[in-house]
Amino acid sequence: MKTDTNQAAAQHCPGCQGHQLSRRRFLVVGSGCVLGALGAAAADAAKVPTVDIGKLKDFAEAGISVKFIKDDFFVLRHQGKLFAASTTCPHMGNTLRRDPQDATRILCSSHGSTFDGEGMVQVGPATSGLVRLGITLNGEGHLVVDPNKEFPQEKWTDKGCFVEIP
Numbered sequence: 001m002k003t004d005t006n007q008a009a010a011q012h013c014p015g016c017q018g019h020q021l022s023r024r025r026f027l028v029v030g031s032g033c034v035l036g037a038l039g040a041a042a043a044d045a046a047k048v049p050t051v052d053i054g055k056l057k058d059f060a061e062a063g064i065s066v067k068f069i070k071d072d073f074f075v076l077r078h079q080g081k082l083f084a085a086s087t088t089c090p091h092m093g094n095t096l097r098r099d100p101q102d103a104t105r106i107l108c109s110s111h112g113s114t115f116d117g118e119g120m121v122q123v124g125p126a127t128s129g130l131v132r133l134g135i136t137l138n139g140e141g142h143l144v145v146d147p148n149k150e151f152p153q154e155k156w157t158d159k160g161c162f163v164e165i166p
């Protein structure tokens with residue numbers, strides 16, 4: 001199904017051919033086309049739903065969780081913080097995966113970039129870390145990821161893109 005979505009995106013977006021568009025990216029690209037035709041009212045309807053990823057205790061161990069890879073993000077626990085990082089490579093948009101040979105790093109199969117457990121670039125050609133997504137702790141103690149809010153590396157200090165672990 002994801003492949004069909006990627007193929008559909010490539011057919012409609014010539015600039016994206018050859019790249020693996022994530023479902024979220026496809027929705028964003030698709031929503032851009034829709035917005036041109038339908039106006040701002042469609043923007044809210046085209047937003048990607050937030051994702052309840054559970055409680056802090058569900059991420060008790062440091063490392064890279066692929067539990068929400070279907071939702072196009074990793075959950076990273078690193079040095080007392082928890083954050084969600086996009087599976088879209090910041091280089092040219094390929095879909096990233098956790099390295100099957102080394103669970104402490106993330107790998108891009110397109111051009112070989114690797115990222116550490118914080119999402120920092122270890123090896124290029126990517127020149128910036130993974131885009132983080134909005135994350136909050138709600139009133140019931142559940143972590144909620146908002147894929148509509150993106151934080152490139154220069155905004156990683158923004159409190160909207162991490163939850164501190166007490």
Ligand code: FES
Nearest residue numbers: 089091092108111
């Ligand atoms: S798309 Fe990931 S390194 Fe080029």
